[in-house]
Amino acid sequence: MKISINIDPELADTEIIINCGSLTAETENIIAALRMADNQMTVLKDGETHILDISKIAYIETVDRRTFVYTEKDCYESKLKFYEMDEKLCSGSFLRISKSCIVRLKYIRSLKAELDRRLRITLENGEQLIASRQYADGLKKRLGVH
């Protein structure tokens, strides 16, 4: 893979052009990483590719090794692996709450401690998720509850 960088002070915006013979998995990964850096994500719905603002994501879930991205009303599939999402998003406004789920903290409406130390999370759209015991402490720490 050849990487060319053209620095021109005349250019106002940074533009990235990818020249390739075909759209391989490697190329898609590069595009996905670039989108992430731009706070966007390439996702699929009904066979169509959509560009999604990361700020629109409510939560991300993995089922049978497939990664699904949920917004307030829609569900998309991402080509990125769940662990890649975890690595890229969880340092920001997202947090892993179980082995299979990452949630955007700002999208949480309320939290309820269960007796077995799990946390019931109610999202702004009324959906409920469970933070497992393993990850509940991380969520509390992130919110500043000790």
Place this chain on the structure above:
Amino acid sequence: MDKNFSVLKFLSQVFMIYGITTGLLNIFCILFGRSAYGFSTIFSLGNTGVGIATSFQFLLAVFLIVGLKFIFMTDILIKKIPLAARIIIMFAGAFATILVFIFAFGWVPANMPIAWIMFIICFVLSCAVSTIISVLAEKQENRRLEEALKRYKEEQ
């Protein structure tokens, strides 16, 4: 469920519960020691307080019950068991432990039904109080979580 075990945490729970029970026992001794003298080994010193032997028996009982709590109410040894089953096993285990101590050390006279009824009432009350405390602690935890979430959202 807590998954971290530390000897310090274990001992702090043992001595906290032991301190409370010994304090209560001393109050019972002062109040009922004279009339209960001769019926139970707990009141072997009458209304002057709890004897050394009884103190150590209670320490051992508390040690075992806290041990049960660490086994059944944490994820240290048993990971997959429903919460309701954990609570039932925990209370049943505590009841069985106290029964063994009652028979072994003569805490309650075996042929006196009123003493057994009192013991069962005390045990049920203790279970009820600990459940109420758990519920109140859970409510407080929820309040703290809500406040922290609100604060986080305001800061973002």
